[in-house]
Amino acid sequence: MNTLNTAQASAIELAIQACTERSAIPGYTIEFPDPNDQDVIEQIVELMTVDYFDREPLSKACKANDPLLTPEAIRRYCYDCTMRIAEIGTILVAKTGDGKLVGFLNTAVADKPYTPGVWPGGLSPLIELTTRVRAMAPKGQGKVLCLARAGVRRDFAGHNVLRDLIYVAVLKGYLEGYEKAMGVSMSKPSQRVLESSGLTAVAELAYKDYEYRGTEPFAQVNTPPSVKLVWGDMKKCLKFQQDSLLGREARGQARL
Secondary structure: OOOOOHHHHHHHHHHHHHHHHOOOOOOOEEEOOOOOOHHHHHHHHHHHHHHHHHHOHHHHHHHHHOOOOOHHHHHHHHHHHHHHHHHHOEEEEEEOOOOOEEEEEEEEEOOOOOOOOOOOHHHHHHHHHHHHHHOOOOOOOOOEEEEEEEEEOHHHOOOOHHHHHHHHHHHHHHHOOOOEEEEEEOOHHHHHHHHOOOOEEEEEEEHHHOOEOOEOOOOOOOOOOEEEEEEEEHHHHHHHHHHHHHHHHHHHHHOO
């Protein structure tokens, strides 16, 4: 958080504290890791690889279309993605008390490419789709923060981990002068979390209508039926997220 002054850094710490105090995860913490910490980087890469290769419907379709798209190739790509974000953006992680990664969120300024220049050929339809949808973003909106990539371990689903990471990332971005936040959402869970964090869909492209070099690589994907560009004003997102935190606290007290 070297770009923030003391008061701004304190605001971030208070936001993190608000999230950790409301979590049921033992020893839950949210951190901005050192990009040279290879243990953390490897945990991020591992989770990202699992997401890419086993969970996301589009990358699963890419794998089905290209037998050369191996776990090793995906892992290398995920490592390159993570190091690219470490270079131009921000990495945010959530951990348990024993240091185990729970989830991560990568952010970057929206007008910079956050995808490495080289990737496995089998992922080209997916990367081209992401690029095309990002180009649908409203223009002339000031400095825009891109929520570039996120992941949460399945055994911690339902603990608001990604919502917490988005809240802290949006607050940091707002304090750094960002005016809008955006993301490209390709799966049902991510669309649900992003929209519940105060962002709204402003553009979408149906998978059945997407063509790549004369093919329709994602025509069979129907859950969800489309990729969405989500967008939000930073101030409004923060207010939405702060209200959500207060609501979470009230629900927790009601159960006592």
